[in-house]
Amino acid sequence: GAGVSQSPSNKVTEKGKDVELRCDPISGHTALYWYRQRLGQGLEFLIYFQGNSAPDKSGLPSDRFSAERTGESVSTLTIQRTQQEDSAVYLCASSLSWGESYGYTFGSGTRLTVV
């Protein structure tokens, strides 16, 4: 596609429920990243994919968070047993390769609200 697409754009869930967030990167982009942005704060790195492997998942906050990627395509970020502190905007980005000098192309994010 023309850009990075994320769905849903908004998600309200009850505490304790599981949620799945989806990211469709730009076609041909081998590198994919997930970031979390809490209100008024900077972007917090979660995980990096190169193809369908994840060389760096050091930013995942706990074992309730997991992510997978199918080939060089769609990625899903799953949060199990959601907590109120998980409320944030989850941003996905892609680039042609790791260390792309043109920077990342970001999606518009999924705003997650845990009530």
Added chain:
Amino acid sequence: EDQVTQSPEALRLQEGESSSLNCSYTVSGLRGLFWYRQDPGKGPEFLFTLYSAGEEKEKERLKATLTKKESFLHITAPKPEDSATYLCAVQAAGGFKTIFGAGTRLFVKA
């Protein structure tokens, strides 16, 4: 630990009033420093990459510069449409992730 600190947190300018945003960084070997613009409700939009001290990049009213410890984003004669949050980020040599600062919220009043 790699770190990025941006100042000020917020900046209010009159249209045409030039100013600079600061990004201080600590990184174990800089691979690249990036500037992004973020509008409300949207993801960040890439502006510049800088690689070494002394390097400068320009785009319309924006100019980014880099030293060994800081980067500046200079805004010349800003317009209201320049209002946004500007994010600075660094990538360390040998690492995969890009570390972002908290951003500077810029408001330009007509």
